[in-house]
Structures are given as structure tokens and as C-alpha cells.
Amino acid sequence: MNHRSPYELMVAVILSAQCTDERVNKVIPGFFKRFKTVKAVASASLEDIEDEIRSTGFFRNKAKSLKGNATVLLAEHGGEVPRTLAELVKLPGVGRKTASAVLGAAFGLAEGVVVDTHVTRISRLLHLSSEKTPEKIERDLIEILPKKDWIRWTHMIIDHGRAVCVARRPKCAECVLSDLCPSSEVK
DNA sequence: CTCCCGATAT
DNA sequence: ATATCAGGAG
Numbered sequence: 001m002n003h004r005s006p007y008e009l010m011v012a013v014i015l016s017a018q019c020t021d022e023r024v025n026k027v028i029p030g031f032f033k034r035f036k037t038v039k040a041v042a043s044a045s046l047e048d049i050e051d052e053i054r055s056t057g058f059f060r061n062k063a064k065s066l067k068g069n070a071t072v073l074l075a076e077h078g079g080e081v082p083r084t085l086a087e088l089v090k091l092p093g094v095g096r097k098t099a100s101a102v103l104g105a106a107f108g109l110a111e112g113v114v115v116d117t118h119v120t121r122i123s124r125l126l127h128l129s130s131e132k133t134p135e136k137i138e139r140d141l142i143e144i145l146p147k148k149d150w151i152r153w154t155h156m157i158i159d160h161g162r163a164v165c166v167a168r169r170p171k172c173a174e175c176v177l178s179d180l181c182p183s184s185e186v187k
Numbered sequence: 188c189t190c191c192c193g194a195t196a197t
Numbered sequence: 198a199t200a201t202c203a204g205g206a207g
Contacts, residue, residue: 012203014205019193020194020203021202022202054193057191057194058193058205059191062205065206094205095206096204098205101203116202117201118202161203167201168200
């Protein structure tokens, strides 16, 4: 997920909910061409924001989130993206997963492990966790992984989940982890 | 727990 | 037709 600033990254991650980041990357350039600043997003109409992000799905919710997010950013953070999980989670449209992702990708900080759909699926396939909820899986991963590897590990697993260990039809024959994966279809 | 929701692979 | 995609809010 390419980004020129922490704010652009946060917008991209908010838009990426239940949507491929490939599609988000198609929407981001138009969005920031139309809305050049945080203030521009805060003062834009919901309809104008919706027009730019429609193809990412959940566009009404996301438009409200982005407008509210920009408004709070201006009112309480001087228009800058905050650098703690607690502050990020208070922003509209930002939950724990998005907050943790922004913290890691934008600032190189890790207060937790990002557990998204890919991390959930692959952690279970590798038997790193048998839990189902993101919160419980995160607890298991925090026990297993050295903190210094949290950000890099998550990036690698998510890339792996996008390209190789995909949900619909995992490409076990191409997987570098097939030897140590209990769920591998290849011996 | 349900709702939000378009695009794509199977 | 159905499953899935860097989830969050009510």
C-alpha cells in the first residue's frame, strides 16, 4: 500500500475494509487529486466523497468515516495523524486493526500485532493459533513472536496471503512454507 | 450479533 | 450463484 504521508496511508487503510488493496490503489490518486488536504476532506460533502470511493464498497459508511475522521483530526490533533494506538482508535472509522496497521506502516511503531483476514486465516493454517476472534489470535501471536518482528511478520504474512496462501484456492505448490505447514496440500 | 456494499475469482 | 476482499459501528 503506497503512501506519501501518514494521512494518505490512513485513508487507504480505512478504504481497504472488505476490499482488495489493488482496488484501493486505483481510487487513492483520484481521491487526493480532488481533496488535497485534511481540511478539504473535512469540508467536502458526503456525496462528493462517495463519488470518489464508491468502487471500494461500503462507500456510505466509509465516506462518513473519512469526513468525521478528518474533522476530528483537525479539531483535536492539529490535522496530524496521532502516534498512539489509544488516540488512533478514537478516530471515526478507525478500529484496532486499522490503528495498528497505520502505527506500523506510517511510524514503525508496534503496540500490538495486526490481525486481519489474512493473518487470521494463515495463523490457523500454520497452527499458530486455534482461536477464531482477532483479539484471541493476537494474544497467541504476541506470545509466539518477538516484538521486533511484529511489523515485518505481519507485512510478510499479508503479502503471502494475497499472493500465495489465498483463501479460495491456496497455491501450496508454490509456497515456501509448505514443508512446515500442517495444512499444506504438498508433501 | 447485524448491517454496510462493490468488484472479482471460482 | 457463492465466497472473499489490510473492518468498523450500532
